[in-house]
Amino acid sequence: MALLTILEYPDPRLRTKAQPVSVFDAALRSRVDDMFETMYAAPGIGLAATQIDWHQRLIVIDVSENNASRQVFINPEIVSSEGAATGEEGCLSVPGIYDDVPRAERIVARWQDVNGQWQQGALDGMLAVCLQHEMDHLEGKLFVDYLSELKRQRIRKKLDKERRARATARPAAGGRTSSP
């Protein structure tokens, strides 16, 4: 297994529309394992393939508290949805940012499993919200798109500042000397 790099907003590759998965083989299962490992390490509760720069319609989710409920959604579709649930969301591609996003409260979804078998289920609660969030990724959409342009500007500035801080911190840790 391998840890994969998660793309961060506003990386334009996050805007790519994912293609359907058509081959259900060992390479796909290996990719799923890598995505779970990457998601648990982050840590997060959901990861779409788009976020690791692989533009196929594949999502992994685990909303349990002990990493014991791995769920894989391949080529997912929402069959029906009802109700409204607005809650605070975050995203591994927008680290440290949380805000309210309007979602459907309950959905019926269908998807393929790692063997290509079609499954259908009624989802609610955090799982329903998480699947809607991850399905947006497959369309090149991020949760910050639901916010105002002013908020998005602030988020871009904050993330940019943090990336610059990380970039300058690294050489110093590698032994660069500094004078007072």
Ligand code: NI
């Ligand atoms: Ni996300």
